Amino acid sequence: MKKKVIVACGGAVATSTIAANKVVELCKNNGIDVEICQCRISEIASNLPADLIVTTSNVRRDYGIPLIKGMPFISGMGVEKTEANILKVLNK
Amino acid sequence: MIWEELDRALILTELEAENFEDVMKGLGGVVVKEGYAKDSYVQALIDREKEYPTGLDASGVGIAIPHTDISHVNKSGTAIAKLTKPVTFIQMGTDDEEVQVQLVFMLAVKDPKSHLAKLQTIITMIQDPEFLKKLIEADDIDNIIEIIREKEGTL
Numbered sequence: 001m002k003k004k005v006i007v008a009c010g011g012a013v014a015t016s017t018i019a020a021n022k023v024v025e026l027c028k029n030n031g032i033d034v035e036i037c038q039c040r041i042s043e044i045a046s047n048l049p050a051d052l053i054v055t056t057s058n059v060r061r062d063y064g065i066p067l068i069k070g071m072p073f074i075s076g077m078g079v080e081k082t083e084a085n086i087l088k089v090l091n092k
Numbered sequence: 093m094i095w096e097e098l099d100r101a102l103i104l105t106e107l108e109a110e111n112f113e114d115v116m117k118g119l120g121g122v123v124v125k126e127g128y129a130k131d132s133y134v135q136a137l138i139d140r141e142k143e144y145p146t147g148l149d150a151s152g153v154g155i156a157i158p159h160t161d162i163s164h165v166n167k168s169g170t171a172i173a174k175l176t177k178p179v180t181f182i183q184m185g186t187d188d189e190e191v192q193v194q195l196v197f198m199l200a201v202k203d204p205k206s207h208l209a210k211l212q213t214i215i216t217m218i219q220d221p222e223f224l225k226k227l228i229e230a231d232d233i234d235n236i237i238e239i240i241r242e243k244e245g246t247l
Contacts, residue, residue: 010144011161015184017204018215041144057144058185071185074157075148076219 002033003090004050007070008041008057015056019070023054026083032090052089094170094213095241101126102171103233107196109179113138116158119173119198128169128200136160137198147181147191151221153228154191156181157214159199168207170214171198172236174228194228217243 005023009016020038027034037047041057053063054070066089072078102122109115120134140160147156178192197214201207217223223243230236 010140011159013162013201013204014157014159014199014211017208018211021208021212056185058187069185074184074215075150076216077151 002035003027003052004035004037005086005090006037006039006044006047006050006053008039008044008053008055008059010057011040015070015074019054019056019073022070022073023086026086027090030087030091032087034090052086054086093241093244094210094217095237095244097170098172098237098240099126099169100233100237102128102169103236104171104173105230105232105236106176107173108176112141112156112158112179112181112193115156115173115175115179115193115196116141119171119196120158123169123171123198123200126169128167128171129165133160133164133200136164141181145182145184145186147183147193148218149183149191150218150224153195153221153224154178154181154193155195155197155218155224156191156193157197157199157218159201162202162204165200165202167200168202168210169200170210171200172196172227173198174230174236195224213244213247216247 007016007020053067056070072082107118116137123129137160146158173196181193183189183191226239
Protein backbone atom coordinates (compact mmCIF):
# COMPACT_ATOMS: atom_id res chain seq x y z
CA MET A 1 0.00 0.00 0.00
CA LYS A 2 1.25 3.45 -0.86
CA LYS A 3 2.25 5.55 2.15
CA LYS A 4 1.81 9.29 2.33
CA VAL A 5 4.39 11.39 4.18
CA ILE A 6 3.98 15.09 4.80
CA VAL A 7 7.33 16.89 5.00
CA ALA A 8 6.96 20.38 6.41
CA CYS A 9 9.03 23.36 7.44
CA GLY A 10 8.45 27.05 7.97
CA GLY A 11 8.46 28.14 4.36
CA ALA A 12 8.68 24.92 2.33
CA VAL A 13 11.85 26.40 0.89
CA ALA A 14 15.09 24.86 2.03
CA THR A 15 15.04 22.42 4.89
CA SER A 16 11.91 20.51 3.96
CA THR A 17 13.24 20.17 0.42
CA ILE A 18 16.30 18.44 1.82
CA ALA A 19 14.30 16.32 4.27
CA ALA A 20 11.76 15.31 1.60
CA ASN A 21 14.53 14.11 -0.66
CA LYS A 22 16.04 12.07 2.17
CA VAL A 23 12.69 10.41 2.91
CA VAL A 24 12.24 9.55 -0.78
CA GLU A 25 15.71 7.97 -0.92
CA LEU A 26 15.13 6.09 2.32
CA CYS A 27 11.84 4.65 1.09
CA LYS A 28 13.30 3.73 -2.28
CA ASN A 29 16.16 1.85 -0.63
CA ASN A 30 13.71 -0.03 1.58
CA GLY A 31 11.11 -0.89 -1.02
CA ILE A 32 8.42 1.39 0.39
CA ASP A 33 6.02 2.97 -2.07
CA VAL A 34 5.70 6.56 -0.88
CA GLU A 35 3.97 9.77 -1.84
CA ILE A 36 5.60 12.92 -0.47
CA CYS A 37 3.72 16.09 0.22
CA GLN A 38 6.06 19.01 0.89
CA CYS A 39 4.43 22.00 2.50
CA ARG A 40 4.57 24.73 5.11
CA ILE A 41 3.80 23.94 8.75
CA SER A 42 0.62 25.97 8.40
CA GLU A 43 -0.51 23.72 5.54
CA ILE A 44 -0.11 20.37 7.33
CA ALA A 45 -3.74 20.12 8.40
CA SER A 46 -5.08 20.69 4.91
CA ASN A 47 -2.87 17.91 3.53
CA LEU A 48 -4.13 15.23 5.91
CA PRO A 49 -4.79 12.31 5.98
CA ALA A 50 -1.26 10.93 5.88
CA ASP A 51 0.73 8.15 7.49
CA LEU A 52 3.52 10.30 8.88
CA ILE A 53 4.65 13.89 9.33
CA VAL A 54 8.35 14.76 9.14
CA THR A 55 9.17 18.32 10.13
CA THR A 56 12.28 20.42 10.52
CA SER A 57 10.51 23.00 12.69
CA ASN A 58 9.09 22.77 16.15
CA VAL A 59 5.47 21.64 16.02
CA ARG A 60 3.36 21.55 19.16
CA ARG A 61 0.04 20.58 17.64
CA ASP A 62 -1.07 16.95 17.69
CA TYR A 63 -2.31 15.91 14.26
CA GLY A 64 -3.28 12.43 15.43
CA ILE A 65 -0.58 10.71 13.37
CA PRO A 66 3.09 10.06 14.09
CA LEU A 67 5.38 13.08 13.84
CA ILE A 68 9.14 12.71 13.52
CA LYS A 69 11.64 15.54 13.69
CA GLY A 70 13.70 15.71 10.52
CA MET A 71 16.36 17.97 12.04
CA PRO A 72 19.07 15.28 11.83
CA PHE A 73 18.81 15.43 8.03
CA ILE A 74 20.00 19.03 8.28
CA SER A 75 22.50 18.84 11.13
CA GLY A 76 23.81 15.42 10.14
CA MET A 77 23.66 14.20 13.72
CA GLY A 78 21.43 11.25 14.58
CA VAL A 79 20.43 10.44 11.00
CA GLU A 80 20.41 6.66 11.45
CA LYS A 81 18.08 6.78 14.41
CA THR A 82 15.71 9.12 12.60
CA GLU A 83 15.71 6.86 9.53
CA ALA A 84 14.99 3.82 11.71
CA ASN A 85 12.06 5.65 13.33
CA ILE A 86 10.63 6.62 9.95
CA LEU A 87 10.90 3.04 8.67
CA LYS A 88 9.25 1.74 11.83
CA VAL A 89 6.20 3.94 11.21
CA LEU A 90 6.00 3.24 7.47
CA ASN A 91 6.50 -0.51 7.78
CA LYS A 92 3.55 -0.87 10.11
CA MET B 93 29.54 23.67 -8.21
CA ILE B 94 28.89 26.12 -5.40
CA TRP B 95 32.33 27.71 -5.29
CA GLU B 96 32.27 28.69 -8.96
CA GLU B 97 29.01 30.51 -8.51
CA LEU B 98 29.87 32.33 -5.30
CA ASP B 99 29.49 36.07 -5.67
CA ARG B 100 32.38 37.75 -3.86
CA ALA B 101 30.09 40.67 -3.03
CA LEU B 102 28.02 38.27 -0.90
CA ILE B 103 30.91 37.16 1.30
CA LEU B 104 31.59 39.18 4.44
CA THR B 105 34.69 38.26 6.40
CA GLU B 106 33.97 40.55 9.35
CA LEU B 107 30.34 41.21 10.15
CA GLU B 108 29.77 43.02 13.42
CA ALA B 109 26.48 42.08 15.03
CA GLU B 110 25.04 42.18 18.53
CA ASN B 111 22.04 40.00 17.79
CA PHE B 112 20.44 37.99 15.01
CA GLU B 113 18.54 41.01 13.74
CA ASP B 114 21.85 42.82 13.10
CA VAL B 115 22.98 39.76 11.13
CA MET B 116 19.86 39.86 8.94
CA LYS B 117 20.24 43.60 8.38
CA GLY B 118 23.97 43.38 7.68
CA LEU B 119 24.15 40.32 5.47
CA GLY B 120 20.57 40.47 4.17
CA GLY B 121 21.15 44.13 3.32
CA VAL B 122 24.02 43.12 1.06
CA VAL B 123 21.86 40.45 -0.61
CA VAL B 124 19.27 43.15 -1.35
CA LYS B 125 21.85 45.70 -2.48
CA GLU B 126 23.36 43.23 -4.94
CA GLY B 127 19.96 42.62 -6.50
CA TYR B 128 19.33 39.08 -5.27
CA ALA B 129 16.32 40.02 -3.17
CA LYS B 130 13.66 42.64 -2.75
CA ASP B 131 13.64 45.32 -0.03
CA SER B 132 11.15 43.21 1.92
CA TYR B 133 13.73 40.41 2.26
CA VAL B 134 15.43 41.62 5.47
CA GLN B 135 12.24 42.05 7.48
CA ALA B 136 10.96 38.73 6.13
CA LEU B 137 14.16 37.04 7.33
CA ILE B 138 13.75 38.54 10.80
CA ASP B 139 10.08 37.55 11.05
CA ARG B 140 10.77 34.04 9.86
CA GLU B 141 13.74 33.56 12.16
CA LYS B 142 11.54 34.43 15.14
CA GLU B 143 8.95 31.86 14.17
CA TYR B 144 11.17 29.20 12.61
CA PRO B 145 14.74 29.61 13.86
CA THR B 146 17.66 28.41 11.73
CA GLY B 147 20.53 28.08 14.20
CA LEU B 148 22.40 24.77 14.07
CA ASP B 149 24.93 23.19 16.36
CA ALA B 150 27.10 21.42 13.82
CA SER B 151 29.14 19.20 16.14
CA GLY B 152 30.15 22.10 18.35
CA VAL B 153 30.36 24.82 15.72
CA GLY B 154 27.45 27.27 15.79
CA ILE B 155 26.06 28.24 12.41
CA ALA B 156 22.81 29.62 11.05
CA ILE B 157 21.17 29.22 7.67
CA PRO B 158 18.60 32.04 7.51
CA HIS B 159 16.28 32.05 4.52
CA THR B 160 12.76 33.09 3.76
CA ASP B 161 9.89 32.83 1.35
CA ILE B 162 10.69 32.82 -2.37
CA SER B 163 8.37 35.80 -2.92
CA HIS B 164 11.07 38.11 -1.47
CA VAL B 165 13.81 36.75 -3.72
CA ASN B 166 14.80 37.88 -7.24
CA LYS B 167 17.45 35.29 -8.01
CA SER B 168 19.12 32.49 -6.12
CA GLY B 169 22.40 33.08 -4.33
CA THR B 170 24.34 32.15 -1.23
CA ALA B 171 25.70 34.79 1.13
CA ILE B 172 28.31 33.96 3.74
CA ALA B 173 29.31 35.96 6.79
CA LYS B 174 31.87 35.41 9.47
CA LEU B 175 30.81 37.19 12.63
CA THR B 176 33.40 39.16 14.58
CA LYS B 177 31.92 37.67 17.77
CA PRO B 178 29.39 34.89 18.40
CA VAL B 179 25.73 35.87 18.22
CA THR B 180 22.90 33.98 19.91
CA PHE B 181 20.46 32.22 17.60
CA ILE B 182 17.75 29.73 18.52
CA GLN B 183 18.31 26.21 17.24
CA MET B 184 16.19 24.96 14.40
CA GLY B 185 13.35 22.75 15.52
CA THR B 186 13.31 24.19 19.06
CA ASP B 187 11.64 27.08 20.86
CA ASP B 188 14.39 28.13 23.20
CA GLU B 189 17.60 26.13 22.78
CA GLU B 190 20.32 28.66 22.09
CA VAL B 191 23.40 28.28 19.96
CA GLN B 192 26.30 30.73 19.66
CA VAL B 193 26.68 31.37 15.95
CA GLN B 194 30.00 32.27 14.36
CA LEU B 195 29.24 31.56 10.73
CA VAL B 196 26.15 32.41 8.69
CA PHE B 197 25.08 30.91 5.38
CA MET B 198 22.21 33.00 4.11
CA LEU B 199 20.24 31.36 1.35
CA ALA B 200 18.35 33.33 -1.27
CA VAL B 201 16.24 30.61 -2.84
CA LYS B 202 14.09 31.32 -5.88
CA ASP B 203 13.16 27.83 -7.01
CA PRO B 204 13.68 25.10 -4.38
CA LYS B 205 13.05 22.19 -6.75
CA SER B 206 15.68 23.21 -9.28
CA HIS B 207 18.16 24.08 -6.54
CA LEU B 208 17.84 20.82 -4.66
CA ALA B 209 21.31 19.65 -5.65
CA LYS B 210 22.91 22.92 -4.56
CA LEU B 211 20.98 23.05 -1.31
CA GLN B 212 22.02 19.51 -0.62
CA THR B 213 25.67 20.30 -1.30
CA ILE B 214 25.53 23.24 1.12
CA ILE B 215 23.83 21.14 3.81
CA THR B 216 26.34 18.31 3.32
CA MET B 217 29.24 20.76 3.65
CA ILE B 218 27.97 22.36 6.84
CA GLN B 219 27.70 18.93 8.47
CA ASP B 220 31.50 18.79 8.53
CA PRO B 221 32.83 20.59 11.63
CA GLU B 222 36.42 20.56 10.31
CA PHE B 223 35.30 22.42 7.19
CA LEU B 224 33.45 24.96 9.34
CA LYS B 225 36.46 25.48 11.60
CA LYS B 226 38.62 26.17 8.55
CA LEU B 227 36.12 28.74 7.33
CA ILE B 228 36.06 30.45 10.73
CA GLU B 229 39.85 30.73 10.60
CA ALA B 230 39.91 31.96 6.99
CA ASP B 231 41.04 35.56 6.76
CA ASP B 232 39.98 36.67 3.31
CA ILE B 233 37.45 35.99 0.57
CA ASP B 234 39.90 34.07 -1.64
CA ASN B 235 40.68 31.82 1.28
CA ILE B 236 36.98 31.16 1.93
CA ILE B 237 36.29 30.31 -1.71
CA GLU B 238 39.34 28.03 -1.80
CA ILE B 239 38.18 26.13 1.31
CA ILE B 240 34.73 25.64 -0.22
CA ARG B 241 36.25 24.53 -3.55
CA GLU B 242 38.44 22.05 -1.75
CA LYS B 243 35.51 20.66 0.28
CA GLU B 244 33.30 20.36 -2.78
CA GLY B 245 36.00 18.36 -4.49
CA THR B 246 35.73 15.70 -1.79
CA LEU B 247 31.95 15.27 -2.04
